[in-house]
Amino acid sequence: MIDEDGKQLGILSHQEALRIAQEQELDLVEISPSANPPVCKIIDWGKYNYQRTKQLQKNRKSARAPEMKQIRFGLRIGEHDLNIKLDRAAKFLEAGHKVKVTLVYRGREQAHKEIGFQIAERVIQRFGDTIVVDQQPSLAGRQLNFVIRSSKKKPATGDQAATEGENDAKA
Numbered sequence: 001m002i003d004e005d006g007k008q009l010g011i012l013s014h015q016e017a018l019r020i021a022q023e024q025e026l027d028l029v030e031i032s033p034s035a036n037p038p039v040c041k042i043i044d045w046g047k048y049n050y051q052r053t054k055q056l057q058k059n060r061k062s063a064r065a066p067e068m069k070q071i072r073f074g075l076r077i078g079e080h081d082l083n084i085k086l087d088r089a090a091k092f093l094e095a096g097h098k099v100k101v102t103l104v105y106r107g108r109e110q111a112h113k114e115i116g117f118q119i120a121e122r123v124i125q126r127f128g129d130t131i132v133v134d135q136q137p138s139l140a141g142r143q144l145n146f147v148i149r150s151s152k153k154k155p156a157t158g159d160q161a162a163t164e165g166e167n168d169a170k171a
Helices: 014-023 045-062 079-094 107-130 157-170
Strands: 027-032 039-043 068-074 098-104 131-140 143-150
Touching (some): 039 045, 068 079, 079 098, 079 143, 098 107
Antiparallel strands (some): 027 039
16 A cells, blocks of 8 residues: 555555545555555546546647648749748748648649749758658649658757747747
């Protein structure tokens, strides 16, 4: 038998263990039923369950798959506008997200599909070794799509929070 503080109380009968738990207004929980004799612990079951649930939620949140972000632009995008879009994509990549880049063909631009592939190659070249192309540029109807992700690991949550704090301070 183990008390609430983790101190061993020794081998006790079932009735004696229940009596001690009731005196402390706590619950008697069987930790290891297969042991000989079985191991029981006196705990506040509601508090224990709450903490366990919160820990599972925290683990699930940190284990979440990266989101897919998307940037879209046309073939006639200006150099400055393209740089702004790619800077936004770089921020997504730094946060650990995948980025789906979509080039939209309008009207007679469909006749010049090679221009879209040239822009896609320029985008990939601009990021260089910092990205990995998950899905190569492919034409689907009036859109040319490809997916990129960062070649680095996602930053730890502490580093990310520190970076966000610095960004907030600058704003």
